[in-house]
Amino acid sequence: MPKLKPKSDIGLIGLAVMGQNLALNIADHGFQISVYNRTTETMDSFVAENPNTPGGVLGCKQIKNFVQSLKRPRKIIILVKAGGPTDAVIDTLIPLLDKNDIIIDGGNAKWTDTIRREKDLKAKKLRFVGSGVSGGEEGARFGPALMPGGDPAAYKHLQPIWDAIAAKVDAKTGRPLEGAEPGAPVKGGVPCAAYIGPNGAGHYVKMIHNGIEYGDMQMICEAYDLMQNVLGLTAPEIGKVFARWNKGQLDSFLIEITADILQQSDPITGKPFVEVVLDTAGQKGTGKWTSVNALDMGVPAPTVAEAVFARFLSAVKTERVAAGKILKGPSKRFSGNKTAFIRAIHDALYCSKICSYAQGFQLMREAQNEYNWELNFGQIAQIWRGGCIIRAVFLQKITDAFKRKPKLANLLLDPYFNKTIQKAQSNWRKVVSTATEQGVAIPTFSSALSYYDGYRTARLPQNLLQAQRDYFGAHTYERVDKPRGKFFHIDWPEKDRPQLKV
Numbered sequence: 001m002p003k004l005k006p007k008s009d010i011g012l013i014g015l016a017v018m019g020q021n022l023a024l025n026i027a028d029h030g031f032q033i034s035v036y037n038r039t040t041e042t043m044d045s046f047v048a049e050n051p052n053t054p055g056g057v058l059g060c061k062q063i064k065n066f067v068q069s070l071k072r073p074r075k076i077i078i079l080v081k082a083g084g085p086t087d088a089v090i091d092t093l094i095p096l097l098d099k100n101d102i103i104i105d106g107g108n109a110k111w112t113d114t115i116r117r118e119k120d121l122k123a124k125k126l127r128f129v130g131s132g133v134s135g136g137e138e139g140a141r142f143g144p145a146l147m148p149g150g151d152p153a154a155y156k157h158l159q160p161i162w163d164a165i166a167a168k169v170d171a172k173t174g175r176p177l178e179g180a181e182p183g184a185p186v187k188g189g190v191p192c193a194a195y196i197g198p199n200g201a202g203h204y205v206k207m208i209h210n211g212i213e214y215g216d217m218q219m220i221c222e223a224y225d226l227m228q229n230v231l232g233l234t235a236p237e238i239g240k241v242f243a244r245w246n247k248g249q250l251d252s253f254l255i256e257i258t259a260d261i262l263q264q265s266d267p268i269t270g271k272p273f274v275e276v277v278l279d280t281a282g283q284k285g286t287g288k289w290t291s292v293n294a295l296d297m298g299v300p301a302p303t304v305a306e307a308v309f310a311r312f313l314s315a316v317k318t319e320r321v322a323a324g325k326i327l328k329g330p331s332k333r334f335s336g337n338k339t340a341f342i343r344a345i346h347d348a349l350y351c352s353k354i355c356s357y358a359q360g361f362q363l364m365r366e367a368q369n370e371y372n373w374e375l376n377f378g379q380i381a382q383i384w385r386g387g388c389i390i391r392a393v394f395l396q397k398i399t400d401a402f403k404r405k406p407k408l409a410n411l412l413l414d415p416y417f418n419k420t421i422q423k424a425q426s427n428w429r430k431v432v433s434t435a436t437e438q439g440v441a442i443p444t445f446s447s448a449l450s451y452y453d454g455y456r457t458a459r460l461p462q463n464l465l466q467a468q469r470d471y472f473g474a475h476t477y478e479r480v481d482k483p484r485g486k487f488f489h490i491d492w493p494e495k496d497r498p499q500l501k502v
C-alpha cells in the first residue's frame, strides 16, 4: 500500500456508483483523495478494494476527520442525490469548514438550486462550484465531460484535477482519445472540461446537455421504430444499420450503443434483447427542467419537449394497450425502395438532430441574458465532444460554426448546417410524410421539421391569432404598416363592419 500524505489533495462525499468511480479516476491521476460516506461499511469496503491507486485513497469514518484530512483551501466534492440530500450535506459541512474552502457539487443539481447555494455559501465566506459531470459510470471512472460553474477563483484550485480526470479529445479532429489500453490514462489532447460561468452556469449547461440527450435518444427510437414497423427489419438488422451509420455523420456514443443493444440477445429467452424490454420510459427530471425552462423563458424548444412527452406517453402502457383496441389508424403498407428509405431515415435523424441542438443553444443564449452569464458556445460544444453521453463527431461542426461566428443567432443559419439541411430535407420530409401516412408516431422528427419550417417562415399565421385575441379579449395587436411596439385595438361590432380606432 502506498504511503499516504498527511493531507489529501481533495475529498469526496457520497460513495454510490458515480462517487466511487470519480474517486478512483482522481486517485488514478496521482491525487490523494479522502472519502466519506454516510454508511461506513460502503466506505470501508471501497478503501479495502482499492489499496494501490497512484494517488491513494484515505477512508474517513467521521465527517470531522474527513474535513481535517484535507489541504487548505479544502476542496470537497459532493456526489449525493440532487435536492434535499445535497443541502443536508452542505449544512453538515458549513460549521466544519474555514474561510475560502470550496464545496463542489458534482450531481445533476437544478441550476437555480446552485445559484441559491452559491449565494448562501458566499455570505458565509465559503466558495461553491456547481459542476456538471457527464458520462455515466464509465465516464466518471475513465474520463467524464466536466462543466464547472461558480466562483472562478475557486475553480482555479480545482482545475488541475478537473483537467487531469476529464476525457480528452484530439485538438484538430475533435475525436475522443484513448489510453494505451482500456482505462489507461490518456496522454495529451484537449480536456473536456472548461469553466462555464458564474453561479449556476455549469449546472445549467449540464441540464441542456441532458435535454439534448433526451432528444437524441427519442430520435434514435423513432428511427428504430420506422425500420421495424414500416420496413419490417429485425432488431439485429437494424443494429447493423446503426453500426454503419456510426461510421459517418452520425458517429456518436448513443448511435454506437444502440447498434450494440439491437444486436444483443436476451440471455434468458434468446430473443433480441430489446424485444423483452418493457416499452415504458423512466426519467429523473432534467429533460423536464429543460422544457419548463424553455416555456418560462419563451424560447421555442419543441423537440426536447416532445422527447419528454414521448417518455410520458410511453409510461401510460395500460391505457395505450386499451386504446389500441379501440382507436384505428391507417392500414397502408410500405411499397417503396427499402435501401432508399433507410437513407431517408438517416437524413431525417441528422436534420432533426441539428434542429434539436439549435434549440438547446438558443436556450443557452437566452439564459445568459437572463442570468448575466457570458457563455462560450464553441467551447461548450468542444467539452461535449468527449466523455459525455451526447459525445459525437457532429459537435465539432458546432464548435466550427461558433468559431466562424461567435454571435451566431441560430445554428441553422451556419453555412454548414444550412447546406446539410438543404441537401437532406427532401428525405426528411419523405420520412415524416410516410410515417404520418402509416400511422407511426414520430414526435421529434416531425416537431423538428415544423421548427425548421416555422423558423424560416417570414410571415406565420399568428396575425390571425392576434386578431382573435383582440376580438375576444381586447388584447390589442401590432400593425404591419406601423412601427413595432405600437398597439392597436378594433371595437369589434356585433355584425357590422369593424371601425378602425387608432
Ligand code: 6PG
Residues within 6 Å of the ligand: 108, 133, 134, 135, 136, 209, 210, 213, 282, 283, 284, 285, 286, 287, 388, 389
Ligand atoms: C450523463 C447523464 C446522466 C443522467 C442519465 C439519466 O450525462 O451522464 O445525462 O446525468 O442522469 O442519463 O437520466 P434520465 O434518468 O433522466 O434519463
